[in-house]
Amino acid sequence: MTMRSKRRARRAFWIGIAYNGIGLGTAFFFLAPFFVGILASFRPSAESGRPPLPPWPLTGFSFDAYRTLDGFGAGIWQHTINSLIVSLGTVVLTVVVSVLAGYGFSRYRFPLKNVLFVLIIATLMIPFQSILTPLFIILAKLGLNNSLFGLMLIYVTLQLPFSVFMMRNAFDAVPKEIEEAARIDGARDIKLLARVLLPLVMPGVSTVSIFAFLNAWNEFLAALVLLSSNGNYTLPVLMTAVRAGRLGAIDWGAVQAGVTVMIIPCLFVFLLLQRYYMRGLMAGAVK
Amino acid sequence: MTIVPTAASVVLADIRKSFGSLEVIHGIDLSVTEGEFVVFVGPSGCGKSTLLRMIAGLEEVTEGEITIKGRDVTDLDPSERGIAMVFQSYALYPHMSVRENLAFSLKMSRTSVAEIDRRVAQASAVLKIDHLLDRRPGQLSGGQRQRVAIGRAIVRKPDVFLFDEPLSNLDAELRVSMRIELARLHRELGNTMIYVTHDQTEAMTLADRIVILRDGRIEQVGTPRQIYEDPANTFVAGFIGSPRMNLLRGRWVGPGRVRVSGVEIDVPLSVAAPPEGSEVEYGIRPEHVEIDRNARSGMPATVEFSEYLGGTRYIYTRLTDGQNLTVEDRTDIAIENGQSISLSRHAGKSLAFDGNGGRIR
Ligand SMILES: Nc1ncnc2c1ncn2[C@@H]1O[C@H](COP(=O)(O)OP(=O)(O)O)[C@@H](O)[C@H]1O
Numbered sequence: 001m002t003m004r005s006k007r008r009a010r011r012a013f014w015i016g017i018a019y020n021g022i023g024l025g026t027a028f029f030f031l032a033p034f035f036v037g038i039l040a041s042f043r044p045s046a047e048s049g050r051p052p053l054p055p056w057p058l059t060g061f062s063f064d065a066y067r068t069l070d071g072f073g074a075g076i077w078q079h080t081i082n083s084l085i086v087s088l089g090t091v092v093l094t095v096v097v098s099v100l101a102g103y104g105f106s107r108y109r110f111p112l113k114n115v116l117f118v119l120i121i122a123t124l125m126i127p128f129q130s131i132l133t134p135l136f137i138i139l140a141k142l143g144l145n146n147s148l149f150g151l152m153l154i155y156v157t158l159q160l161p162f163s164v165f166m167m168r169n170a171f172d173a174v175p176k177e178i179e180e181a182a183r184i185d186g187a188r189d190i191k192l193l194a195r196v197l198l199p200l201v202m203p204g205v206s207t208v209s210i211f212a213f214l215n216a217w218n219e220f221l222a223a224l225v226l227l228s229s230n231g232n233y234t235l236p237v238l239m240t241a242v243r244a245g246r247l248g249a250i251d252w253g254a255v256q257a258g259v260t261v262m263i264i265p266c267l268f269v270f271l272l273l274q275r276y277y278m279r280g281l282m283a284g285a286v287k
Numbered sequence: 288m289t290i291v292p293t294a295a296s297v298v299l300a301d302i303r304k305s306f307g308s309l310e311v312i313h314g315i316d317l318s319v320t321e322g323e324f325v326v327f328v329g330p331s332g333c334g335k336s337t338l339l340r341m342i343a344g345l346e347e348v349t350e351g352e353i354t355i356k357g358r359d360v361t362d363l364d365p366s367e368r369g370i371a372m373v374f375q376s377y378a379l380y381p382h383m384s385v386r387e388n389l390a391f392s393l394k395m396s397r398t399s400v401a402e403i404d405r406r407v408a409q410a411s412a413v414l415k416i417d418h419l420l421d422r423r424p425g426q427l428s429g430g431q432r433q434r435v436a437i438g439r440a441i442v443r444k445p446d447v448f449l450f451d452e453p454l455s456n457l458d459a460e461l462r463v464s465m466r467i468e469l470a471r472l473h474r475e476l477g478n479t480m481i482y483v484t485h486d487q488t489e490a491m492t493l494a495d496r497i498v499i500l501r502d503g504r505i506e507q508v509g510t511p512r513q514i515y516e517d518p519a520n521t522f523v524a525g526f527i528g529s530p531r532m533n534l535l536r537g538r539w540v541g542p543g544r545v546r547v548s549g550v551e552i553d554v555p556l557s558v559a560a561p562p563e564g565s566e567v568e569y570g571i572r573p574e575h576v577e578i579d580r581n582a583r584s585g586m587p588a589t590v591e592f593s594e595y596l597g598g599t600r601y602i603y604t605r606l607t608d609g610q611n612l613t614v615e616d617r618t619d620i621a622i623e624n625g626q627s628i629s630l631s632r633h634a635g636k637s638l639a640f641d642g643n644g645g646r647i648r
């Protein structure tokens with residue numbers, strides 16, 4: 001081996017070390033809070049008042065915290081199911097409405113189209129807290145207060161401006177010729193949308209889904225205002241009860257257990273949908 | 288190959304198209320014979336694509352009637368017209384394999400699986416894409432994508448194939464080989480084909496009949512030979528042929544005689560001759576002009592410059608009255624820029640056009 005190539009090899013080695021070191025360091029800062037929270041949730045109740053470091057249980061793993069958590073409200077399962085119903089319902093409704101609206105805005109010509117579109121986007125500027133009272137009154141008039149369906153409708157409403165915008169852009173990116181070729185091939189209406197266009201706007205759909213799920217899953221204020229019976233509470237509302245503690249004593253173990261329960265579906269949804277961000281899906285369609 | 292005209296395949300009757308208040312197609316009448324290869328050619332923006340898309344059913348017809356195989360299809364859905372279309376941009380379904388791309392229309396019409404397999408195999412054999420069936424469009428070259436797009440049209444067994452500039456995204460070499468392939472395909476399938484292009488070479492080589500369009504109107508319809516040798520007006524004369532036909536200002540001085548640049552030239556006698564002394568245009572193609580070695584009787588001109596292309600040479604000259612005239616020359620006479628020469632014309636190849644550009648014949 002010559003001097004030159006030896007030096008080059010050594011250089012590559014140190015660059016590799018630095019590259020991986022920086023990567024590991026960054027990953028550590030992202031993952032540390034998860035580990036601290038998840039480990040702390042397995043502390044026995046006797047340890048729950050201890051300082052946060054070290055986070056791991058000192059006297060063996062225990063499910064005390066989860067048992068305590070289950071003692072709040074109507075039981076952790078009930079609240080998780082409430083949250084899942086609301087969040088998944090929000091995702092489905094948002095996707096259906098925004099796909100149809102995005103397709104319409106992208107492909108059809110109708111009067112006042114651009115005005116309407118700007119109006120929809122403009123609602124993003126209204127702080128949602130300011131319309132909470134009217135929303136509450138409307139839902140009450142519809143007989144939907146204290147119902148998960150009512151809450152779902154509110155989440156869909158809040159989610160739609162962004163989602164319609166996303167989906168219009170997604171449809172705009174699909175060349176018109178592909179749609180025309182499909183029409184000549186005999187695909188019409190729903191078939192055209194489902195068999196040809198939907199696969200092409202899947203990145204947009206997955207973005208919209210992830211946002212809709214996370215926002216509905218984590219939303220607190222509207223859920224607190226609208227839901228009045230214990231059995232209907234979603235997880236964020238339950239968590240404030242847990243955080244408020246009983247008789248002034250906060251069980252930090254139960255809080256960590258609740259946080260852990262709340263993280264799992266978010267991770268799941270993200271991992272499930274991110275594979276649809278296939279790069280270069282459109283490559284080869286035209287040109 | 289000779290086409291035996293059997294029946295009208297596509298008939299356009301006074302077709303008009305407006306986008307908003309702007310009319311872009313101004314009343315087109317055309318009858319395409321069964322099995323004919325018709326090429327729409329014209330400058331960009333003249334309405335070729337719009338006309339083709341109206342036949343396909345992708346664009347609504349503002350006025351007029353379209354008949355395919357004797358059936359009025361003016362208001363039918365594209366899939367029910369018995370047509371297939373190949374787009375300039377290929378427009379393949381990127382999320383499907385080549386096989387699925389080919390099979391899609393058959394699936395939509397609920398064809399049996401066995402029949403789908405048979406037709407896909409047949410089409411891919413004709414186009415030599417059998418080995419690509421399991422790839423995605425993204426993994427294909429431009430030429431291969433174009434074949435798949437054509438294959439997608441073939442499996443439908445349409446009455447009429449529609450092509451919208453299918454070769455313009457290919458590089459020059461591939462374009463020539465695909466052009467030959469298309470001609471072969473037409474021979475083998477024998478379907479009616481309507482082909483849009485702005486490339487006159489494609490039009491001349493592929494067409495049984497050429498339709499020349501300008502600004503939403505038909506300028507002339509005819510075989511490539513008719514269009515080339517017998518153009519109806521100065522637009523057609525100038526549009527087809529490279530280098531362009533020479534069109535020179537002149538004056539009608541008597542029956543069948545035109546004076547150009549001080550020289551009197553014989554043109555075909557005409558029944559509808561213009562009044563004596565009126566302005567006309569005189570047309571002659573570059574290959575019908577010759578450099579006169581010795582005769583002093585020809586048209587005097589000065590060589591401005593020349594282009595040497597191997598087999599031929601284009602000589603750009605200036606006449607005594609300042610007009611330009613191009614000569615296609617196949618001799619190897621030594622020529623220098625600035626040299627004075629004398630030009631003679633092939634007998635019987637001269638054309639005359641009246642003041643509005645219409646042919647005098
Ligand atoms: N969707 C449309 N809206 C408005 N004008 C159009 C539309 N499509 C085509 N045109 C106009 O119609 C004319 C003919 O267009 P086109 O058929 O595409 O021409 P070509 O294919 O011959 O280049 C052009 O002037 C073009 O601007």
Ligand SMILES: [Mg+2]
Pocket residue numbers: 335336337
């Ligand atoms: Mg065009």
